[in-house]
Amino acid sequence: MTQTRENVTWLTQGAYNQLKAELDHLSGPARTEISKKIEAAREEGDLRENGGYHAAKEEQGKQELRVRQLTQLLENAKVGEAPADNGIVEPGMMVTIAFDGDEDDTLSFLMASREYASTEIETYSPQSPLGSAVNGKKVGQDAEYELPNGKKASVKILAAKPYTD
Template sequence: MTETSENVTWLTQEAYNKLKDELEYLTGPARTEIAAKIAAAREEGDLRENGGYHAAKEEQGKQELRVRQLTQLLEHAQVGEAQTSADGAVGPGMVVTIAFDGDEDDTLSFLLASREYASADIETYSPQSPLGSAVIGNKVGEEAQYELPNGKKASVKILKAEPYQG
């Protein structure tokens, strides 16, 4: 079964390795560290009034959530260069330039990718975000609409879509 591009997270080999290393740390040494913190806090006595215990349990919960997120992300990741579609349609792994409401002076360029791909170099929008899901599959020159947080519709024109060279 081939996954559609909406279900795939494109990662460079470097990004994949970084996320895999984080997952290995969280499922190994970090779990041992948090278990030790919880055990030490338990020894302090009454758990109902033990701030250290509750803080450690909360940290453990956040850590396990991140483990689940990374596991799911890496299971669906495609490593390498994002594929460009033969028909020129916008897809994950592309830098997209849009104009708001047809005003070519009011533009935004962003990377259409998972937040895991985000960098300080370029703004990143998820393919599942309102803007990302509106432009994905459209071609340069086409218009797309998406819903703003206030419930109103916004219109954008796709000016450019190129594979990310990050």
């Protein structure tokens, strides 16, 4: 089965290891822990009015959703393969844009999955309005995307370099 570039999530080996460790924890020790919480709450009696039971079940649901998300993400990940340094915007690139062609009003961000988002670096997903507008464009080209208020914004791509962490 071949995949299009849009379905692939580019991850560094470190990011892959971190997400894999989270998945292993959630599908192993954390699953056992939540099962014990549910069983303990169940032993308290009437489940209709048992806040601890309902909280544990909700936590279990969130945890299982995260397990499914991580499993899918890691199945579609390309690890350690940085994109080509060819000036074309794609996942795994550090991108610098200028808003409305104003080279004093710029933004630099990593084009990557939301899973890769961190506090150190601005991250935009290829599926976001800005990400999808610039994805596949070359340095020097313009792109237009829709803002949440329905207005259009235009940007010029100033730089696109493979991200190294």
